[in-house]
Amino acid sequence: MKTKFLILNLIVLVLIILANIFQFYFINYPMKFNFEFAIEDASWIMLLIMILILAIFSLVLGFLKVKQLDFQRIFLCFNVLLLIFIIYYSADAFIKTKKEISKREKEYISQAKEDIKNDNVTFEYSGGLEMISDNQKIINKTDSIQKKYGINYKNLGCVIVPSEDEARQKYYETVKPYLEKRNGKNWESKMNAEIEKMRKENIDL
Incomplete structure (x- = not known):
């Protein structure tokens, strides 16, 4: 059982790392995705601090035996929540940018028609x-x-x-x-x- 949760934690951590890299595209849309620049631009120190805080908090809760949950299960729950947060933050930024672009496109089309008229x-x-x-x-x-x-x-x-x-x-x-x-x-x-x-x-x- 412990091996299962260890593997799940590793998988989720890999997904968190990938999400942290690819959020560059969604946050900076419509800038073209550059993998090397995305790796350099990713907030690795902040991400590492967050994961360490979650790990420490999971250890504390594990020692306290909260609802009979051990460290690995608690850490997995926190990691999943962190992954969801990164995805949500990236998607929210992407959607807002798309809406703003759509709004500006309508304004440009209206301006173009006026300029053609003149x-x-x-x-x-x-x-x-x-x-x-x-x-x-x-x-x-x-x-x-x-x-x-x-x-x-x-x-x-x-x-x-x-x-x-x-x-x-x-x-x-x-x-x-x-x-x-x-x-x-x-x-x-x-x-x-x-x-x-x-x-x-x-x-x-």
């Missing part, structure tokens, strides 16, 4: 500082070419929010058919080629 599509992006040019003439002409295609670009800075980037995709999906209808297929390549040509001409001057 013929003023704005492509927001993040992940780096905006390039600064000393030539104001080039900046103005670049903006002019982009406006000709019915768009402008807005840099949100270097802070990347994965959930916001995920929701923003709905904006792009909504305006894409409109821009293709307005500017023709491969319009972005044509626009970029036009901007590049303009820059070369102005640099050579």
